[in-house]
Amino acid sequence: MKKFKEHTSTCPIVHTMTYIGGKWKPIILGRLVNGAVRFGKLAVQIPDISRKILTEQLKELEEDGLIIRHSYNEKPPRVEYELSGIGQTVIPVLMAMTELGAQMHDAITKHKRSVPGKDHSIH
């Protein structure tokens, strides 16, 4: 997420985007709504994210205070992530996004069939 210029943005949506605006953040947070999840399990549940990016995004979410990292000193290591109090406040947004995504994909696919874009395929 390219950062917004700081100064005087009064738009609440800008604030929201500042903290959960990354490509993966809402998806990661969505995995945590039902309680703590370990790193490896997140990586499996979100197959298309690389471990490096997952690490980075988790670190940012932790720095912003949206999630809490629990590192158990075991071998092999065990690390769990869970929503913090602030993180819980994001749940309504995640719920709305979940609700929306279920409907929208079908609707837009239908729309694009009736109003097709440029065709880039080779004949």
Added chain:
Amino acid sequence: MKKFKEHTSTCPIVHTMTYIGGKWKPIILGRLVNGAVRFGKLAVQIPDISRKILTEQLKELEEDGLIIRHSYNEKPPRVEYELSGIGQTVIPVLMAMTELGAQMHDAITKHKRSVPGKDHSIH
């Protein structure tokens, strides 16, 4: 928004992010919930977006069927954008984001004061 790999994502949040996941899209859509707005007015209300990016984002939203572009053949030209039927379904997400942003910013600012990150300033 870097695109997701297509194939078999069943996560609804991924679908949502595919369509409104850009830095500016939720902000633009938020400006349209109260009815059609012309291009120039959008540019003023979202001061930090360049006209080029605004144009691009509007075009993508139109191609996805989330907004409708009305071009009135006048001189000087007048172009208005409004939410489509599909676009209306995004409103709950925008409302949740608006609600969230209002609270979250204060909470996170407070959090960061108590758990400061690395200090990059020069003393």
Added chain:
DNA sequence: ACTTTTAGTTACATAAACGTTACTGCCAAT
């Protein structure tokens, strides 16, 4: 001794996203 497991990190590379500046066409007003 060797492999496995977990949660990463490091180095490197590419692709999107985003931005700036300058430019267009057309009519009306000055």
Added chain:
DNA sequence: ATTGGCAGTAACGTTTATGTAACTAAAAGT
């Protein structure tokens, strides 16, 4: 004749975001 307003577009450059592959530690299992 020149200027101003509107809604862009074109060319170009920068910056993030994201990706891949290889590597680490330390204990337990075989």
